[in-house]
Amino acid sequence: MGCQSNNATPPAPAIAPGVESIDPFRAAAEIGARGVDPRLPVLVPGFDAPFFQAGLAGYSDAAMRLVARRHGCPMCVTEALLDRTLLSGGRGFARADLGEIHDNVPGGREDHPLVGQIMGSDPETMADAAAAMIERNAQEHAGFEAIDVNLACPVRKIARKARGGHWLREPEGAIDILRAVREAVPSHIPTSVKLRRGSDDSPEAERNFLRIFDAAYDLGYAWTTVHGRTVEQKYVGPSRWTFLRDLVRRNPDRLIFGSGDVWRVEDVFLMLAYTGVHAVSVARGCIGNPWVFRQARDMMAGLPPRPPTLAEQRDALRAHFELSVSVNGEQAAGKMMRKFGIRFAQHHPRPEDVKRAFIGVTCTEEWMRALDAHYPTGDEAAAGVVHAVERA
Ligand SMILES: Cc1cc2nc3c(=O)[nH]c(=O)nc-3n(C[C@H](O)[C@H](O)[C@H](O)COP(=O)(O)O)c2cc1C
Structure with missing residues (x-):
């Protein structure tokens, strides 16, 4: 599916020169005491903490978003939806390798604030898609608090036309898209853009990035989210936090969010x-790990990040499954939840056994059986709590 790739094994935490001298607990308490940049909740009401759930194609549907929110996530971004998919109501693009239309529909009252992300190849179509998304705001809880333009996705071009991160090689075309979308969206609705730090490591790529980055703010974009990898890198190798740090230093008045190599709450x-970014996009680090958001809030309150008990893991898995069934239908939910189950297993005292159990699942009944076998209720769960805490 779309922007996804090599996402199975979290590598060691990101290290940039000097990161090791930072005490994350102290930093969290300081950030907690200072509070979020006051512009964030003005732009997006409810955005009250300096982190959010990223768009994650194939994962971040309403079910994953709601589970994240119940664990303290203050804002979510949908996965990238191709403008043409949106405008066709999903028809004719069912096999597009990007977001499915139902994954980008807000999941009701609880699924806010929500940023809707779009991506495409043509300014007019992108503008129409942005306008169509905003039209949904007329219905209660069905709309978006902001529109994000994806200029980051590394998936190849379609029909020789640029889209996503491939626009980073064609800054003038990218700027045309940004302009068209900004003009199509009513001025009281913020627009933002997701970028990578360049198409590759060349000086020309950096110049192109800066050209688009500057133009975005000049056009009235409220923030950029910058992934510190290049398009060429896809998801391999480190996200360059030094790039983010320098960008923030050179642009002290602009709201900049950071992405890349956020695996643990620390x-x-x-x-x-x-880096000094104003908010952090949590991506692969929150797949099967909604507790990262609760832990982040705890750390901001000066509390240690607590690992989830087995009972909490069971509750989250069950809630995620039930939500996924209502969003995706039973058959698709069974498939989706297999990959989530594998990721949730990382918190279990016997992760390999749990992973094996979820990998073998083919239907809802088997999924529930795996859950019952490995996440017991009652007294057994109480004993499991001890295991989980001991392991942590
Ligand atoms: C499976 C997968 C799907 C993704 N889908 C999207 C997407 O739809 N929109 C987007 O802006 N970024 C998408 N991304 C990029 C992430 O939001 C994030 O920028 C990237 O994974 C770097 O962060 P990380 O190293 O902490 O995972 C995706 C990444 C992965 C692994």
């Missing part, structure tokens, strides 16, 4: 403290 505060 990384949220290491990135904030090291």
Whole structure:
């Protein structure tokens, strides 16, 4: 699916020169005491903490978003939806390798604030898609608090036309898209853009990035989210936090969010403290790990990040499954939840056994059986709590 790739094994935490000297607990408490940049909740009501759930194609549907929110996530971004998919109501693009239309529909009253992300190849179509998204705001809880333009996705071009991160090689075309979308969206609705630090490591790529980055703010974009990898890198190798830090230093008045190599809750505060970004996008680090958001809020309150008990893991898995069934239908939910189950297993005292159990699942009944077998209720769960805490 779309922007996804090599996402199975979290590598060691990101290290940029000097990161190791930062105490994430101290940084979190300081950030907690200072509070979020006051512009964030003005732009997006409810955006009250300096982190959010990223768009994650194939994962971040309403079910994953709601579970994240119940664990303290203050804002979510949808996965990138191709403008043409949106305008066709999903028809004719069912096999597009990007977001499915139903994954980008807000999941009701609880699924806010929500930023809707779009991506495409043509300014007019992108503008129409942005306008169509905003039209949904007329219905209660069905709309978006902001529109994000994806200029970051590394998936190849379609029909020789640029889209996503491939626009970073064609800054004038990218700027045309940004302009068209900004003009199509009513001025009281913020627009933002997701970028990578360049198409590759060449000086020309950096110049192109800066050209688009500057133009975005000049056009009235409220913030940029910058992924510190290049398009060429896809998801391999480190996200360059030094790039983010320099960008923030050179642009002290602009709202800049950071992305890349946020695997553990500590990384949220290491990135904030090291780079100075105003908010951190949590991506692969929150798949099967909604507790990262609760832990981040705890750390901001000066509390240690607590690992989830087995009972909490069971509750989250069950809630995620039930939500996924209502969003995706039973058959698709079974498939989706297999990959989530594998990721949730990382918190279990016997992760390999749990992973094996979820990998073998083919239907809802088997999924529930795996859950019952490995996440017991009652007294057994109480014993499991001890295991989980001991392991942590
Ligand atoms: C499976 C997968 C799907 C993704 N889908 C999107 C997407 O739809 N929109 C987007 O802006 N970024 C997408 N990304 C990029 C992430 O939001 C994030 O920028 C990237 O994974 C770097 O952060 P990380 O190293 O902490 O995971 C995706 C990444 C992965 C691994």
